[in-house]
Amino acid sequence: MIVSSKLQLSGAFKSATILVSSNLKGGNKPMRKITFMILIVLFVFTLMYAQEKGKVTWWYETVTPENLQGLINDLVKPFENSHPGVEVEITVKDQLREVLRAAIVAGEGPDIVMTMGPAEANRYAKAGLLLPLDEYIRAAGLDSEIPSLFLDIGKVKGKVYSIPKTIESMGIIYNKSLFEENGWKVPTNREEWVTLCEKIKRKGIIPVAAGNSTWRPTNEHYVTVYLNHYAGPENVYKALTGQMSWSDPIFVKAIEMFKNDFKKYWPDFSTYSTMAAEDIVPMVAMRQAAMLVIGTWGFQWMGDPAYWPSDDEWGWAPFPSLNENVPYPIVDIGIGTTLSVNKNSEHPDLAADFLISMFKNKEGLAKLQRDFPGEWVAPVDIPSESIPEEVDPVFVEHIQTQYKLLKEGNYGYTTWTFLGPETWQWCYEGIEKVWLDQMTPEEYMKKWDEIFKKELEEGIVPPVPPRR
Amino acid sequence: MTRRGNSKLFFFIGPALLINLVIVLIPSVSTIVLSFFKWDGISKPIFVGFKNFETILKSSDFIAALSHNIIWTVVFLTIPVAMGLIGAELLRKTKWDFLQAFYFFPVILPIVVVGIIWGKIYHPIHGIGKYIGVALLGKPSTALYAIMFANIWAWWGFLCAVFYSALQSIPKDLYEAAVLDGANNWQEFRYITLPGILPTIVFMEIMTIIWSFHVFDWIWVTTQGGPAGSTELLATLMYKKAFYSYKVGEAAAIGVIIAVLGMFATLIYYYLKKQKGVEV
Numbered sequence: 001m002i003v004s005s006k007l008q009l010s011g012a013f014k015s016a017t018i019l020v021s022s023n024l025k026g027g028n029k030p031m032r033k034i035t036f037m038i039l040i041v042l043f044v045f046t047l048m049y050a051q052e053k054g055k056v057t058w059w060y061e062t063v064t065p066e067n068l069q070g071l072i073n074d075l076v077k078p079f080e081n082s083h084p085g086v087e088v089e090i091t092v093k094d095q096l097r098e099v100l101r102a103a104i105v106a107g108e109g110p111d112i113v114m115t116m117g118p119a120e121a122n123r124y125a126k127a128g129l130l131l132p133l134d135e136y137i138r139a140a141g142l143d144s145e146i147p148s149l150f151l152d153i154g155k156v157k158g159k160v161y162s163i164p165k166t167i168e169s170m171g172i173i174y175n176k177s178l179f180e181e182n183g184w185k186v187p188t189n190r191e192e193w194v195t196l197c198e199k200i201k202r203k204g205i206i207p208v209a210a211g212n213s214t215w216r217p218t219n220e221h222y223v224t225v226y227l228n229h230y231a232g233p234e235n236v237y238k239a240l241t242g243q244m245s246w247s248d249p250i251f252v253k254a255i256e257m258f259k260n261d262f263k264k265y266w267p268d269f270s271t272y273s274t275m276a277a278e279d280i281v282p283m284v285a286m287r288q289a290a291m292l293v294i295g296t297w298g299f300q301w302m303g304d305p306a307y308w309p310s311d312d313e314w315g316w317a318p319f320p321s322l323n324e325n326v327p328y329p330i331v332d333i334g335i336g337t338t339l340s341v342n343k344n345s346e347h348p349d350l351a352a353d354f355l356i357s358m359f360k361n362k363e364g365l366a367k368l369q370r371d372f373p374g375e376w377v378a379p380v381d382i383p384s385e386s387i388p389e390e391v392d393p394v395f396v397e398h399i400q401t402q403y404k405l406l407k408e409g410n411y412g413y414t415t416w417t418f419l420g421p422e423t424w425q426w427c428y429e430g431i432e433k434v435w436l437d438q439m440t441p442e443e444y445m446k447k448w449d450e451i452f453k454k455e456l457e458e459g460i461v462p463p464v465p466p467r468r
Numbered sequence: 469m470t471r472r473g474n475s476k477l478f479f480f481i482g483p484a485l486l487i488n489l490v491i492v493l494i495p496s497v498s499t500i501v502l503s504f505f506k507w508d509g510i511s512k513p514i515f516v517g518f519k520n521f522e523t524i525l526k527s528s529d530f531i532a533a534l535s536h537n538i539i540w541t542v543v544f545l546t547i548p549v550a551m552g553l554i555g556a557e558l559l560r561k562t563k564w565d566f567l568q569a570f571y572f573f574p575v576i577l578p579i580v581v582v583g584i585i586w587g588k589i590y591h592p593i594h595g596i597g598k599y600i601g602v603a604l605l606g607k608p609s610t611a612l613y614a615i616m617f618a619n620i621w622a623w624w625g626f627l628c629a630v631f632y633s634a635l636q637s638i639p640k641d642l643y644e645a646a647v648l649d650g651a652n653n654w655q656e657f658r659y660i661t662l663p664g665i666l667p668t669i670v671f672m673e674i675m676t677i678i679w680s681f682h683v684f685d686w687i688w689v690t691t692q693g694g695p696a697g698s699t700e701l702l703a704t705l706m707y708k709k710a711f712y713s714y715k716v717g718e719a720a721a722i723g724v725i726i727a728v729l730g731m732f733a734t735l736i737y738y739y740l741k742k743q744k745g746v747e748v
Contacts, residue, residue, distance in 0.1 A: 097711060098711050101509055101510065101711070104510075105509065105510055123508065123510050123511070123714070124510060126510075126511060127510045127511045129510070212694075213587075213605075213606075213691075216692050216693075216694050269606065269695065270592070270602070270603040270606030270607040270695070271592045271603050271606055272606065273603065273605070273606035273607075273611075273691075273694060273695035274587075274590070274591060274592055274597070274603045274605050274606040275592075275593070279593055279594075421712060421713055421714050422713050422714075422715075425708070425712050425713055429697065432694070432695060432696035432697070433696060433697075435696075436608065436696050438696070460508075460714075
């Protein structure tokens, strides 16, 4: 496509040059002036076109300069080096979701489309705003490498429109030194969880450090964990596919259990509502709290002295089972962000090439575990020998466990990946009313079910691939 | 005026008119039109008539947000106005004009910056929350008032400057005559200052009503409508409907309701303008 455009342009330029040179030689003075101006304009446009022909644009969500540089060094530069004349331009957008929608719907926007997950990406795909990626995925052999769950969820009418950039799961990051000194063990079931939390409380330490001041939807992280680890992934799957009601007693009991645990083991609500990562992670490091119930993204703060200002070690473990019928361990799988190609891209093939190259560049992805931990856990197999030594071994253990449990079918479903937008909003807003006794768990799940059923009928719930 | 004069006039007002058309009129009309459609902001809009208005007006979230806006309006119609009037009167009496710069300084700071700073001031670990034992922005019963306090801190200086400027138009001999007649400070304020700047006070009160229904940034920077919806205002609800729930039609309906409330305030202003003593 690029080559044929070049030929067309050179043909037009040739005709224009012939016309212009004849005017310059034989034309009168005004004619020569006009002709000269045309030449200048043609030259400028050619320059612009020549500069833009090899540019891939990408709008990225809020990111630190260090992490962004890591991404550029590990994934962008290798692509640019192997494609001379091509530039990848990354622009950081604070309100990415909002500005992206306005741009894409207007037929503009970046070549690489980064969304918060398949629910958002699938909407763009349904509106015909994204490029199907099946051909590119097959040509690169990624269809046999990326687990089908992650490709199927990005399908609209049988075609794949998005690839997850980050596979994430919920778990516990805990102060390992504190645990070892006190002889505390990582809990594997409900009884152990309650016993541990009570022991921690008796020491004057908050069992779970948490806060949602900078991201109100943080509430759903805990809802996700209690639904999956009490009601069980099979029941969550049934509810997500409309085979079971969300107001079923098993889900209501899960929320009831969570409400009681939140009041006993989390910070009090008014403090919780005003804390963020920069508060809660140091609390665990400094032993004011013992654990974080957090997703893969939590590892971006581990090892950063600003967030972990102590010599204590940290550990990771799956969240315990809360019901004897739910196996241990399981991980609640989510997709943090997806990547797609804008249908209106000026260079769709080039953009798709770049997108695919990122998933094929195992060495770059391995380095990103060091340079941008917690946010680039791509759904491809990265050989452990290529992971740099500096990468946190706890993080490596987490990724490997996550992948292993996923392959074994021991996984649950995160609310931010598998719910429609209004149900998702209710999930994290409504739970606060439950915590504050403004609403019972039954009423909360009843409304959840009503909203979910409406969205399922409208076809805006992301497709949930069958469980293995 | 001649035809040449008319065209010159158009040449000068044309650019402003064009900007107004593009930035104000077209989006306003689009919002009104969209309020009658079901639209997720991405696919094709579907006409639904007044359904969006019906849904919104019956929604408990809307009622809660509207009540918060009414509280906000009542507070801002009273406290900062009173502070501005007292401040302006004190400036007149003391002639310490240099203080205006201090009063006005918070007004020129970006709201995002001020909001973040106040969030840190209120913080339960790093701010005054630690000492008073209350996370003001984290408690549903205090969060809205904590934000209003911060907004009043940043806003009252503007009102003070406006009222002080209006005070300059009151003849000084009125005050001299009052002093000679034995009037005290309160009597000067009550019988000369207040009636003298009444049109300005009325105008600022009406603008306060209109601006109160537009508040978004203060809430978004500090609490995003939380905790538990206790600081949700119509503007933040509208934003969430459009960008979180993908319900642009309902968001547009909220926008139309906000505009209607603003128009209502404007009508009150025009009615009051005609009353004796308030005419501008």
